[in-house]
């Protein structure tokens with residue numbers, strides 16, 4: 611049996627939701643991950659430091675007894691966000707990043723930023739105090755094709771913003787294109803990118819071939835195969851600017867299996883098995899630790915975890931449930947469409 615021991619991983623982009631869903635999913639993260647950046651797109655969103663403090667308490671209450679897990683809180687940037695509140699959140703150690711959703715870009719993002727001019731005072735303060743901005747990098751202009759929205763965002767929003775505020779640290783979250791990978795690679799500082807588990811595994815065929823498959827629909831939407839290959843190359847390269855952000859985003863099945871299904875894929879439960887499979891396929895198992903456990907903390911200025919986890923590759927496939935049952939309803943688990951042999955011991 612092959613085994614691989616790595617530092618305990620962290621998830622640098624996670625949706626835990628709230629209430630019954632939070633209770634139903636948090637154990638799948640805390641079982642393997644020591645820390646996670648918690649997305650603030652609740653209804654209503656987490657906009658102030660006080661909101662984030664209260665949400666953090668709800669997360670800690672929902673945590674299974676005995677699990678050690680540190681939620682790294684974020685604030686949802688609006689045009690009314692107060693620079694002083696953001697700075698206080700940072701200084702008190704509560705806030706790890708501020709999250710930018712272009713208005714209407716994705717699930718629960720209607721309160722996001724429409725006019726960047728109005729967000730400049732906060733962004734300037736963040737640059738000054740070294741607080742990273744996490745971005746959902748897609749434009750929402752109706753004329754722009756959904757498969758081009760990441761590239762157009764880089765050209766028309768992200769790059770101009772970074773030229774205007776070169777000291778701002780920006781995490782380009784859930785990078786899905788070779789354009790995103792190239793942009794990060796070509797910049798010498800203050801930018802990094804997270805990559806999801808599922809974008810390393812599926813391309814857009816998974817959503818559309820052989821019938822419409824809502825459980826492979828997420829935002830940014832999976833792109834063509836050449837982009838998936840670019841993401842794989844980036845993730846397995848060891849380049850410290852790329853790290854894991856699962857973007858595990860649970861929705862109950864009725865909200866996905868309908869005429870207007872929500873975006874989001876649930877991967878917390880089998881991410882480490884999927885990643886070990888991908889890195890093995892790429893002959894890069896020795897770089898899994900950098901991607902899942904080292905590059906992220908380095909970017910966020912934190913120490914890697916002291917603990918380790920052991921992955922082992924068995925002869926028989928590991929079975930994961932097709933769905934998890936939560937008090938909010940069933941949530942379908944990401945199916946990579948190949949058997950998984952690696953498990954976390």
Ligand SMILES: NC(=O)N[C@@H](CC(=O)O)C(=O)O
Nearest residue numbers: 625716717828829859873874
């Ligand atoms: N990734 C998704 O497809 N959905 C996320 C939102 C997001 O990260 O854009 C969600 O909150 O459901």
Ligand SMILES: [Zn+2]
Nearest residue numbers: 716746829830
């Ligand atoms: Zn997003």
Ligand SMILES: [Zn+2]
Nearest residue numbers: 625649857859
């Ligand atoms: Zn997300």
